[in-house]
Amino acid sequence: MMGDMYALTSIENIGKYLARAVHSGTDIEAHEHVAFANNLSGVVMSISSCTSEHAMSAYHENLPHGAGLIMISSEYFTYFVNKHVCDERYVRMAQALGMKDASKPEDFITALLNLQKACGVDNLKMSGYGITIDEAEKFSKNAHETMGGLFLYDRTPLDEKDCAEIYLRAYK
Structure with missing residues (x-):
């Protein structure tokens, strides 16, 4: 799939260069690769979906988009990993992030x-x-009411209850 090609290339660049870019504002090579990954991610987003974070920032305008994504990311992906709907894809993503022995x-x-x-x-x-x-259910309802069609892109159904559970597990 074309989306996978863009996504994996983006993930590879992020895995190799993001930490370097974060720790050095003068590392031009790292920043170039992160910018490249950012552009590829934009293409991927146009053919996939991103719903759960938008529901959070709809109620909390001081929440930076990236911070919201980071805070729910591991629980969001764990949901799909536990469903075993695209195991090989997650192995390839781990390898792209630099875990070469991922299996x-x-x-x-x-x-x-x-x-x-x-x-x-x-x-x-x-x-x-x-x-x-206690906002988990509100976020889930908002995501489904305002962006419900985007859930069709997920590898397995993600209903309001599932979304609320992801928010609850991610909460700190």
């Missing part, structure tokens, strides 16, 4: 968390942005 879908979660730690964003908390745990 199981769970390795992607490990690689993702390692990248977050390397970039110093592993301790972001929803509570730090004024989000309360």
Whole structure:
């Protein structure tokens, strides 16, 4: 699939260069590769979906988009890893992030968390942005009411209950 090609190339560039770019504002090579990955990700987003974070920032305008994505990412991906609907895809994504010996879908979660730690964003908390745990159902309802069609792009159905559970598991 063309989307996979763009996504994997983007992930490879992020895995190799993001931590370098975060830690050095003068590392031009790292910043070029992150910018390239950013552009490829835009293409991927135009043919895929992103719903859950938008529902959070709809109620919390001070929540940066990237921070929201980071905070829910591991639980979001864990949901699909546990469903085993695209195991090989997650193995390839872990390998693209730099875990060359990845052999199981769970390795992607490990690689993702390692990248977050390397970039110093592993301790972001929803509570730090004024989000309360009781908002999970509200976010889920908003996501489905305003962006429901985008859920059709997911590899397996993700209903309101599933979305709320992801928010709850991600909450800190």
